[in-house]
Amino acid sequence: MGDIYSDYILSTEHRPNFSTFVEVDEIPIIDLSETSQENLISKIGKACEKWGFFQVINHGVPSDLIIKVENEAKKFFELSMEEKKKLKRDVFNATGYHDGEHTKKTRDWKEVFDFLVKDGVQIPSSDDPHDSGLCTQTNHWPQCLPHFREIMEEYGGKLEKLSYKLLELIPLSLSLALGNGPHKDPCILTVVAQDDTRGLQVKKNSVGGWVPVKPIPGALVVNLGDILEVWSNDKYDSAEHRVVVNSQKERFSYPFFLFPGPHIMVKPAEELVSDQNPAKYKRYNFGKYYANRTHADFCKQDAEGKEIHHFKISD
């Protein structure tokens, strides 16, 4: 391997320290085919409270579909840079190909292809509250891979269905009726299919460091995002996680992010707020927040995007 470009180099505080990896095998595995709804909800509630991360098995996403996704993804990332750059994301359209993503102002060592399950979503063009401009997010598909779009759309549809199922179960666990660098996800929840290359880790201070989320054949990884942290009024945590680069082997993963619509105001669920347990976050508009994050993510270097702790109400 040649020299590493300087923008990939993490500050010392964010560099993986291999002596702090914790080999505990505790990240819960939840069987979604469990017949007792009560047991299932209780297991999900415990996993959310303790970890903000769990893996699901018997989740209903066909394994042959995941294999097809892997094959198409490999073909896509092996395309020439010229071909991939035809689908390059820009500052107004966050879908498509990207190889310069930054987390915490440092360039991630990864290539990304993003698409939206609902094509053509309009989001605010900036985070300025007086700017009512909208920009439309349109998917771009590689023309030279004839099955890519169909397979990715099928995968997105299945993951959307699964994430809605999880979104029924997680609020029930809160007793609510349904009413790459270290980071937290800004969405509601994330569901990830990962290959067998280790690298994904979740931060767990109580056990002293970063815990590997070990690949389990057929399982999908679920992690709570910032919005569930706010909705649950801090009962659940949007767990910090990262992906460590493997020096021997490239790693593929297929995350699905469940986002609310851009008009949604995010705030703690009223049923969880009382005089004894006041709201821990101010309400924020998701579209404006997302516009700020996308801009910061794209332009980066100096700008640090908004994070939910900026909406925290101090005790």
Ligand SMILES: O=C(O)CCC(=O)C(=O)O
């Ligand atoms: O690659 C993974 O397993 C997770 C990636 C991730 O954390 C993200 O894209 O937000």
Ligand SMILES: [Fe+2]
């Ligand atoms: Fe993430």
